[in-house]
Amino acid sequence: MSDREFAAYVCEHIFEGSRPVLLVAHEDGAWQFLCGDSHGSDAIPRVVGMNHILDADPSLRDVLDLPNNWEAERSSVGLAWTRTGIDSTAQ
Numbered sequence: 001m002s003d004r005e006f007a008a009y010v011c012e013h014i015f016e017g018s019r020p021v022l023l024v025a026h027e028d029g030a031w032q033f034l035c036g037d038s039h040g041s042d043a044i045p046r047v048v049g050m051n052h053i054l055d056a057d058p059s060l061r062d063v064l065d066l067p068n069n070w071e072a073e074r075s076s077v078g079l080a081w082t083r084t085g086i087d088s089t090a091q
């Protein structure tokens with residue numbers, strides 16, 4: 001089971017459960033679950049097991065097929081995700 005326990009980076013709001021996840025980024029092989037709001041420059045990302053994030057909000061499973069270097073955003077819980085490629089190469 002531990003092979004399914006991927007690490008995920010979350011902002012302090014997701015860590016505390018004070019805000020829902022509205023932005024998911026799969027970048028350079030790492031998953032980030034963020035509230036989509038701005039954070040102070042002193043904000044420290046927290047690392048949690050991805051299973052705990054998914055248990056808290058099962059709708060996040062909809063974006064687990066997100067390819068590497070893509071992100072998905074929604075304006076509120078229950079609305080559709082908008083997927084965007086992360087432009088890591090200058091075009």
Ligand SMILES: [Zn+2]
Pocket residue numbers: 011012013014019034035036037039
């Ligand atoms: Zn946040």
